[in-house]
Amino acid sequence: xxxxQVHVTNLDxxxxxxxxxxxxxxxxxxxxxxxxxxxxxxxxxxxxxxxAGPAVAALRLDDPDAATTLLHQxxxxxxxxxxxxxxxxxxxxxxxxxxxxxTQWSYFRACQRAFWESPAVLTAPEPPADAWAPIAGCxxxxxDLDLALLVYDGPxxxxxxxxxxxxxxxxxxxxxxxxxxxxxxxxxxxxxxxMDRDRERELDAVLVATRGQIEACFxxxxxxxxxxxxxxxxxxxxxxxxxxxxxxxxx
Amino acid sequence: MSAIAVDRGxxxxxxxxxxxxxxxxxxxRHDPRDWERVLDGVLDLGLNMIDTYVPWEVHxxxxxxxxxxxxxxxxxxxxxAHARGLRASIRPGPACGAELAxxxxxRHIVSRPECQGxxxxxxxxxxxxxxxxxxxxxxxxxxxxxEVRRWYTxxxxxxxxxxxxxxxIVAVQVDxxxxxxxxxxxxxxxxxPEAIAAWRAFVLELHGSLDAVNRAYGxxxxxxxxxxxxxxxxxxxxxxxxxxxxxxxxxxxxxLSELAGExxxxxxxxxxxxxNDYARTETPMDQRALEAGGAIQVAGVDAYSSRKGGRxxxxxxxxxxxxxxxxxxPELGSGWISLPWLIPAGIRATDQEMVTxxxxxxxxxxxxxxxxADRDRWYGSPLDNGGSVREPxxxxxxxxxxxxxxxxxxxxxRETAVLLLEPRAELRREAARAVLGDIVPxxxxxxxFELGLGDPGAVxxxxxxxxxxxxxxxxxxxLDCGLAVSASPPPLAQYAVVAVPVLELLDAAAVDTLAAAAxxxxxxxxxPSLPRADERLAPLARAPQFTRLHHPSDLAAxxxxxxxxxxxxxxxxxxxxxxxxEVVGLLNQSDAEVRVTTTVKTAARxxxxxxxxxxxxxxxxxxxxxTLPAYGAAxxxxxx
Numbered sequence: 001x002x003x004x005q006v007h008v009t010n011l012d013x014x015x016x017x018x019x020x021x022x023x024x025x026x027x028x029x030x031x032x033x034x035x036x037x038x039x040x041x042x043x044x045x046x047x048x049x050x051x052a053g054p055a056v057a058a059l060r061l062d063d064p065d066a067a068t069t070l071l072h073q074x075x076x077x078x079x080x081x082x083x084x085x086x087x088x089x090x091x092x093x094x095x096x097x098x099x100x101x102x103t104q105w106s107y108f109r110a111c112q113r114a115f116w117e118s119p120a121v122l123t124a125p126e127p128p129a130d131a132w133a134p135i136a137g138c139x140x141x142x143x144d145l146d147l148a149l150l151v152y153d154g155p156x157x158x159x160x161x162x163x164x165x166x167x168x169x170x171x172x173x174x175x176x177x178x179x180x181x182x183x184x185x186x187x188x189x190x191x192x193x194x195m196d197r198d199r200e201r202e203l204d205a206v207l208v209a210t211r212g213q214i215e216a217c218f219x220x221x222x223x224x225x226x227x228x229x230x231x232x233x234x235x236x237x238x239x240x241x242x243x244x245x246x247x248x249x250x251x
Numbered sequence: 252m253s254a255i256a257v258d259r260g261x262x263x264x265x266x267x268x269x270x271x272x273x274x275x276x277x278x279x280r281h282d283p284r285d286w287e288r289v290l291d292g293v294l295d296l297g298l299n300m301i302d303t304y305v306p307w308e309v310h311x312x313x314x315x316x317x318x319x320x321x322x323x324x325x326x327x328x329x330x331x332a333h334a335r336g337l338r339a340s341i342r343p344g345p346a347c348g349a350e351l352a353x354x355x356x357x358r359h360i361v362s363r364p365e366c367q368g369x370x371x372x373x374x375x376x377x378x379x380x381x382x383x384x385x386x387x388x389x390x391x392x393x394x395x396x397x398e399v400r401r402w403y404t405x406x407x408x409x410x411x412x413x414x415x416x417x418x419x420i421v422a423v424q425v426d427x428x429x430x431x432x433x434x435x436x437x438x439x440x441x442x443x444p445e446a447i448a449a450w451r452a453f454v455l456e457l458h459g460s461l462d463a464v465n466r467a468y469g470x471x472x473x474x475x476x477x478x479x480x481x482x483x484x485x486x487x488x489x490x491x492x493x494x495x496x497x498x499x500x501x502x503x504x505x506x507l508s509e510l511a512g513e514x515x516x517x518x519x520x521x522x523x524x525x526x527n528d529y530a531r532t533e534t535p536m537d538q539r540a541l542e543a544g545g546a547i548q549v550a551g552v553d554a555y556s557s558r559k560g561g562r563x564x565x566x567x568x569x570x571x572x573x574x575x576x577x578x579x580x581p582e583l584g585s586g587w588i589s590l591p592w593l594i595p596a597g598i599r600a601t602d603q604e605m606v607t608x609x610x611x612x613x614x615x616x617x618x619x620x621x622x623x624a625d626r627d628r629w630y631g632s633p634l635d636n637g638g639s640v641r642e643p644x645x646x647x648x649x650x651x652x653x654x655x656x657x658x659x660x661x662x663x664x665r666e667t668a669v670l671l672l673e674p675r676a677e678l679r680r681e682a683a684r685a686v687l688g689d690i691v692p693x694x695x696x697x698x699x700f701e702l703g704l705g706d707p708g709a710v711x712x713x714x715x716x717x718x719x720x721x722x723x724x725x726x727x728x729x730l731d732c733g734l735a736v737s738a739s740p741p742p743l744a745q746y747a748v749v750a751v752p753v754l755e756l757l758d759a760a761a762v763d764t765l766a767a768a769a770x771x772x773x774x775x776x777x778x779p780s781l782p783r784a785d786e787r788l789a790p791l792a793r794a795p796q797f798t799r800l801h802h803p804s805d806l807a808a809x810x811x812x813x814x815x816x817x818x819x820x821x822x823x824x825x826x827x828x829x830x831x832x833e834v835v836g837l838l839n840q841s842d843a844e845v846r847v848t849t850t851v852k853t854a855a856r857x858x859x860x861x862x863x864x865x866x867x868x869x870x871x872x873x874x875x876x877x878t879l880p881a882y883g884a885a886x887x888x889x890x891x
Contacts, residue, residue, distance in 0.1 A: 009626065037704045045703070082704060104380070
């Protein structure tokens with residue numbers, strides 16, 4: 001989905017910083033899972049178990065539902081049990097994931113799969129689905145696309161991003177071309193015209209969203225699905241809504 | 252012998268002292284037609300140096316041939332800088348990072364098994380880069396090192412002639428952020444056969460003979476090749492594990508020393524050789540030991556943060572100021588990586604202002620702003636990719652460079668009567684308990700793994716908790732302080748009080764130095780215990796006469812009174828003193844505006860240096876009221 005040669009430049013600093021803040025907050029939120037490392041008979045280490053001490057102490061490690069049991073007793077979003085006895089197998093599976101022809105994106109996905117599918121790992125609820133897979137599949141089907149995201153905070157443009165997809169992979173990410181000195185209240189129509197004029201290829205799809213809508217997407221469990229839901233509100237798309245409806249993506 | 256000298260916090264060449272104020276510009280990531288415009292932009296911001304990688308990965312083709320033409324004509328780029336009076340530091344690697352696909356190493360070299368670093372499982376360590384992933388090299392591999400020498404020779408042939416005074420180059424970086432590829436985890440790397448051979452030689456020298464090693468480790472190796480390194484915190488010999496952690500520190504110093512020697516042999520004898528680690532001051536890094544051992548001339552620390560990390564930045568600066576002969580940040584964040592799927596962070600111009608003021612008020616005398624010009628995979632620099640200035644980022648740089656020229660902090664001494672030492676022996680012991688080194692990834696994005704499960708350093712142990720608590724006691728007393736490492740304590744003459752957490756161990760170097768200081772009247776405080784053994788578990792001949800702290804708060808009773816007091820605990824205060832003037836700086840480390848009264852003991856005229864310079868000094872007084880915006884700074888010069 002992301003080309004190893006991806007070119008990312010000339011981004012609007014403040015708008016992009018806002019997007020990065022959302023991504024960082026999302027990552028921090030996911031970091032508060034309850035982790036237990038054990039050897040089948042003893043608990044060897046825990047992380048984020050401050051409020052689950054008795055539940056961890058009472059854990060039956062030979063119980064195949066141990067993770068689910070602990071999830072019900074501890075106030076956490078996810079429980080992960082790591083069995084030391086299967087650790088070598090996990091190491092081998094992770095090594096096997098590093099096929100040299102993979103892109104970084106595919107490598108991350110392969111490692112995540114190897115981790116969740118390892119016999120060393122027991123988790124509850126069910127391992128998270130690869131939420132980005134439908135998007136990657138959609139981009140692969142379309143091959144070449146030029147996309148833009150325009151986010152408004154009231155009448156003011158907060159973030160403008162243009163992405164170029166070639167052969168299913170994002171090869172370029174740039175600002176939306178508003179540049180220094182541009183009117184902060186430039187309309188979506190004007191920006192789209194500007195972007196179309198700047199490049200030989202016209203934009204295939206433009207998503208226009210409010211700050212609140214994008215922030216809500218980053219709060220959702222499934223970020224790409226939440227963005228796709230915006231596509232259901234077709235009026236938000238200045239162009240190309242049909243490319244990214246949940247049905248067309250196959251989500 | 253280098254033609255560049257370090258002179259009281261600044262650099263000196265041909266009799267001219269100058270401050271290291273540079274910005275990173277990656278020539279190959281700009282259209283060469285924009286080079287002059289970008290360099291003019293650097294001057295416009297008030298900086299006097301540029302800094303650039305010379306990335307091996309970019310210059311070397313898959314067939315091993317080298318390309319220095321067009322956008323890769325680094326010599327021409329440097330000549331353009333020289334023509335403008337700019338000086339330069341160059342970074343020929345071999346590591347770069349820089350969001351390159353293979354961190355600066357040519358892929359065809361790191362693909363060779365004999366060049367690859369190995370994990371404790373014996374398998375290569377795969378590191379995700381910004382856009383791909385690659386097996387990291389082993390710096391113990393003679394095959395890899397031969398390739399590095401070939402590269403250094405090629406760089407020397409093209410650029411050594413551009414060292415000052417014939418060209419702009421005054422500093423050359425010896426590798427970038429070396430230190431086991433972001434792996435603090437003690438047993439993650441490196442188990443390359445030649446690294447293991449180096450470990451064997453290290454322990455044989457430590458113990459004197461194979462028999463002595465066998466006795467110490469409880470092993471019965473028939474020959475040195477029979478000695479096996481520990482691969483996990485569950486290894487039964489704690490001494491063997493501790494000496495593995497020691498070896499990693501030693502290996503890093505030795506390798507940097509060898510690389511520095513090879514750079515000199517390649518022609519870079521005139522330049523200052525420096526190294527930088529990312530903001531890590533714990534094992535395997537020891538910046539002061541790197542300088543003291545002569546491995547490299549200057550060891551700095553890189554730091555990136557939002558304004559909310561101001562307290563962290565000030566402590567990194569304190570560490571650099573206490574441990575380095577040239578307190579500077581080889582990378583001080585100016586913008587951030589523009590790949591939000593990899594370590595996302597929102598960095599703005601307001602962050603730049605707080606972070607920079609924090610670094611310089613707390614002890615930095617110079618720095619390199621990374622990146623000064625936007626480039627591929629980076630955002631938020633004061634110059635865009637074509638060299639146009641970007642506001643409000645650019646105006647901050649102009650104000651800041653004018654401020655440092657006027658404040659002349661290099662002529663003053665920062666008031667630090669207290670020194671807090673990181674308990675290196677204790678933290679090595681913590682590191683030596685690490686497990687899971689065969690699977691620990693460098694980034695969370697690879698898999699959702701919690702480092703604290705296998706790396707005790709990721710979860711605060713008792714020694715680390717004491718260190719943090721003692722730091723808090725010093726902070727609450729309103730005192731600035733020095734920060735250093737117990738394995739290589741700095742000169743102690745300026746300190747009235749030295750504090751170090753001790754559970755059981757204290758480095759032999761610290762025991763001797765601190766005991767001598769205590770005899771001279773320095774109050775040396777240790778707790779919760781007094782040291783009983785050194786870093787290799789050898790019992791001390793006699794217990795040092797330190798003041799024992801039963802609780803971190805006990806330290807407060809021994810701390811001196813601050814020379815400058817402020818009325819709000821959210822405000823950090825810094826005092827730089829000279830014979831006829833001093834500088835007082837305040838940093839509001841909170842997200843709310845504060846009204847603060849600053850009080851000094853002797854009446855003086857206060858002249859504002861930051862944020863607004865006043866031409867006319869005010870009347871003589873001992874207090875000053877001011878309003879600091881959230882994460883804002885204020886600085887005055889005080890004179891009789």
